[in-house]
Each structure stands twice: as structure tokens, then as C-alpha cells.
Amino acid sequence: MNDIWFRQNKVNILKYLPYFLFKDKEYKNTGDACSKEHERIRLLIKDCLNQFFVETATWGLDLWEQFLGLPIDKNTDYKTRRAKILSRMNNRQNVTLSFVNYLINLFVADKTGYAVEYPEKYLLEIMLPDNRVTDFKALEDILDIYIPAHIGWKYISYVQPGTGEETEIDGIKTTANPIYIGGxxxxxxxxxxxxxxxxxxxxxxxxxxxxxxxxxxxxxxxxxxxxxx
Incomplete structure (x- = not known):
């Protein structure tokens, strides 16, 4: 959401008036009280505006889930609930490899998950970075909805410590390192x-x-x- 048009700074109505008026104590106190009320209203409007966009919605997520027929679970964090809503809203999207990557990364914290397709085997390998998946159940539900029934898939977890040789698959950069285990x-x-x-x-x-x-x-x-x- 781009709200650059909306006032971003705290309200102070006195800054629009001549400076000498601040010297009057009663006038300044009145101006400060008005500024405080205007600021409260500004924050309320901004909060309501945020609910119109899934990416910034908080208490409004209940309405989005109700509209889309999703269960309302207030015990789930905002990021996971937003990901479920966004994935459900894309039900008319063509299921391409890029779109599958998009679905996967709705539930991957660092957005480094990706899919590898094997058309001759009717197979997708879902590559998931270790300990970066925010909700496995939600991810599987979404893949069940969008991936055609004749295409099978399997999960492959990989470790991505952040150093080593870098590769790029379908626009997503990943790194791979050997794992050393001792005792x-x-x-x-x-x-x-x-x-x-x-x-x-x-x-x-x-x-x-x-x-x-x-x-x-x-x-x-x-x-x-x-x-x-």
C-alpha cells in the first residue's frame, strides 16, 4: 500500500500560525489540545485505511477471512493469516512454475523456497530451506488447491547457512554448504x-x-x- 499522500508526521496545528501566538499560555494550551485530538483522529483514519489492504491489515483480517470463507483463527500470527488470504485470492491465476514459487514463499520466512519441475515425470520437487517454513499445514493446503491433481510433489529440505557458492534458479538465489557434524x-x-x-x-x-x-x-x-x- 502506498499512503505517501496521507499525513505521515505528528499533527501540530500551531506550526501553521504566527510564532508570537505561542507566547500566550492559554492560546498555546488550546492549540496543543486541538493538536492532540487531531492526532488521535489521524491515527484512527490511518488504522482504518490499513484494513483495506491485506498486507497491512490487523483487526480487519477477520473480515477478509470471513469474506473468503477461511476459518478465523486469532491465535495465528498476522503474517501467516495474510499469507493464507493472499493465496486464496489468487484462485484465477494460471499455475506456472513462477506462481508455485510465489505460493511457496508465502510461507517461507526468507523467501528462498522454490520448486523444480520434471514434466516427463509429472512431478514437482518443493525445495524448502531448513527451519524457515512458517506454516507447513497452510502451505500444503494451498498446494492442494492450485497444483493440478495429476501432478505429484514432494518436499526436500535443504540447509542454507548464508555462505558458500551461490546459484540462481528461476530468479531465486540460493547458497549451499557442506554440513560438518562432530562429537x-x-x-x-x-x-x-x-x-x-x-x-x-x-x-x-x-x-x-x-x-x-x-x-x-x-x-x-x-x-x-x-x-x-
Whole structure:
């Protein structure tokens, strides 16, 4: 939505009047009160205007979903609800590879998902960056609606750390890197104590586990799909 025509800055009606009027306390207080009310109305108008466009709608998403026959789920975030609405509004679009890419990226946070077609196999490979899909169920529902019934598809997840060799497929740039997985290897001890033996734990204090090699250690961190790094 382009609202450049709409007032963007905070309302101050006194700036349109001669400066010497500000010196009068009562006049200035009256002007400030009027400016505050005008600003409140400006924000209300701007908020209502936002509801006319899916990309900026918030509380108006309920009306869009009702109009399109979609379930109203206020527990879902705005981005996912907008994506579902936009995908439903494109029901007259020809299903080309570019359009499929558009549908996929409605539910991919960084817009790097894409499809690879194999016409001779009647197959689409849906390439999805790992941990970047915002709603798998919504994505599958949309693909069910738009992809012809005789075309099958499968998901392929790939890791895109952001460095490495860059490639471009159907206008979408992606990068690929090898994944290195390591671990810590340690020695261990085994002590057999006969059932009829009297012993104390202190007798084992001198025994310890020694690390004999470390390749790589790491923690698992879950980053939400729409989180900006």
C-alpha cells in the first residue's frame, strides 16, 4: 500500500500560525489540545485505511477471512493469516512454475523456497530451506488447491547457512554448504565387584574418565522461521 499522500508526521496545528501566538499560555494550551485530538483522529483514519489492504491489515483480517470463507483463527500470527488470504485470492491465476514459487514463499520466512519441475515425470520437487517454513499445514493446503491433481510433489529440505557458492534458479538465489557434524569421544572404565566383597566408594576415587579427542561440540538452538538474524 502506498499512503505517501496521507499525513505521515505528528499533527501540530500551531506550526501553521504566527510564532508570537505561542507566547500566550492559554492560546498555546488550546492549540496543543486541538493538536492532540487531531492526532488521535489521524491515527484512527490511518488504522482504518490499513484494513483495506491485506498486507497491512490487523483487526480487519477477520473480515477478509470471513469474506473468503477461511476459518478465523486469532491465535495465528498476522503474517501467516495474510499469507493464507493472499493465496486464496489468487484462485484465477494460471499455475506456472513462477506462481508455485510465489505460493511457496508465502510461507517461507526468507523467501528462498522454490520448486523444480520434471514434466516427463509429472512431478514437482518443493525445495524448502531448513527451519524457515512458517506454516507447513497452510502451505500444503494451498498446494492442494492450485497444483493440478495429476501432478505429484514432494518436499526436500535443504540447509542454507548464508555462505558458500551461490546459484540462481528461476530468479531465486540460493547458497549451499557442506554440513560438518562432530562429537566428543571419551574413554570409560569398567569395574567388577564380586557380590561377597566389602568395599567403599572412596576406593574408586582415583578412577576418572579422560577425554581422548574432541572433533566439535555444539548446542542445539531453535530459531523461529521468521526471526531476522
Amino acid at each position: 566428543a569421544m571419551t574413554s570409560y572404565f569398567y569395574t567388577e565387584i564380586p557380590a561377597d566383597t566389602i568395599y567403599e566408594i572412596s576406593d574408586m576415587e582415583g578412577v576418572q574418565c579422560n577425554v581422548i579427542g574432541v572433533i566439535k561440540t555444539a548446542d542445539i538452538i531453535n530459531i523461529p522461521a521468521d526471526y531476522t538474524i
